[in-house]
Amino acid sequence: MPRKLAVITGASAGIGEEFARRLAADHDLLLVARRRDRLEALAAELAAGSGAEVRVMDADLAEEGGLSAVADRIAAEPQLALLVNNAGFGARGLFWESDLAEAERMHRLHVTATLRLTHAALRNMVPRDAGAVINVASVAAFIRRAGSTSYAATKSWMAVFSEGLHVELASMGSKVLVQALCPGFTYSEFHDRIGVDRKALAPATFWLTTEEVVEASLKGLRTRRLFVIPSRRYALLTAVFTKLPVRLRLALEIGRRRAAGDPAPRP
Numbered sequence: 001m002p003r004k005l006a007v008i009t010g011a012s013a014g015i016g017e018e019f020a021r022r023l024a025a026d027h028d029l030l031l032v033a034r035r036r037d038r039l040e041a042l043a044a045e046l047a048a049g050s051g052a053e054v055r056v057m058d059a060d061l062a063e064e065g066g067l068s069a070v071a072d073r074i075a076a077e078p079q080l081a082l083l084v085n086n087a088g089f090g091a092r093g094l095f096w097e098s099d100l101a102e103a104e105r106m107h108r109l110h111v112t113a114t115l116r117l118t119h120a121a122l123r124n125m126v127p128r129d130a131g132a133v134i135n136v137a138s139v140a141a142f143i144r145r146a147g148s149t150s151y152a153a154t155k156s157w158m159a160v161f162s163e164g165l166h167v168e169l170a171s172m173g174s175k176v177l178v179q180a181l182c183p184g185f186t187y188s189e190f191h192d193r194i195g196v197d198r199k200a201l202a203p204a205t206f207w208l209t210t211e212e213v214v215e216a217s218l219k220g221l222r223t224r225r226l227f228v229i230p231s232r233r234y235a236l237l238t239a240v241f242t243k244l245p246v247r248l249r250l251a252l253e254i255g256r257r258r259a260a261g262d263p264a265p266r267p
């Protein structure tokens, strides 16, 4: 009997790679990212260790060609059981000073690719009344910091999009699940790519491993949770921050930037 299929975007590193490692035990896999060599090495390792059929697609999901190729593939997979929209990246700098092309690229990857791949997946899953979509958002969906405006906005979109789908599907009695996974700082290539010093960003106790993040997500899938925020520390932080008045949030951010030696916000 054919195994269920999980499609994971951004599987060549970090959280996506860990999803692939965990899901290979009971799924065939389709791994998507730009670095084909990394995907092929992981596919060979997982196929040898688990017996899963592991296929790869090198695609830039911020570009139309790569995105439509992956969407078409998802739409046509008869055993599709899980889509993990995980591919993403961070950025540094104040929005008005930042490279607009890079910000647009982030929106295409976090928003447009999530929208298109989820649409393809749900058209496949909902008529069969089976399957799940995990959208890897972030605690940045709830917490505002100077220098991550586009990132927070796109991750907020992913959280709201996931909740909207959850409401639609649950209210029609569908068994298809949607999860917004909202990790805090996680050890991966994410911060290396943007040249951020992890120690300057947050104390070690705030850093999560990819294993902790993926374990929380898969547990959340079993218990049908919409929002999964790995670790109690982040769940508490998010709950408190979202209830603070905007003025107090701003005062906290100004204090944080001064303590970090960032330039004071301009008038």
Ligand SMILES: NC(=O)c1ccc[n+]([C@@H]2O[C@H](COP(=O)([O-])OP(=O)(O)OC[C@H]3O[C@@H](n4cnc5c(N)ncnc54)[C@H](OP(=O)(O)O)[C@@H]3O)[C@@H](O)[C@H]2O)c1
Binding pocket: 009, 010, 011, 012, 013, 014, 015, 016, 032, 033, 034, 035, 036, 038, 059, 060, 061, 062, 063, 086, 087, 088, 089, 090, 109, 136, 137, 138, 139, 182, 183, 184, 185, 186, 187, 188, 189, 190, 191, 193
């Ligand atoms: N690390 C954190 O602290 C943290 C916290 C909260 C949320 N997240 C979210 O978690 C997700 C995974 O990040 P990570 O921490 O695992 O980072 P990572 O180690 O840098 O992995 C990012 C993955 O996304 C892929 N990717 C990036 N741009 C792509 C594109 N245009 N098309 C296709 N694939 C692309 C990368 O592969 P290629 O370079 O091979 O394409 C890589 O596989 C992201 O959505 C991120 O926003 C991370």
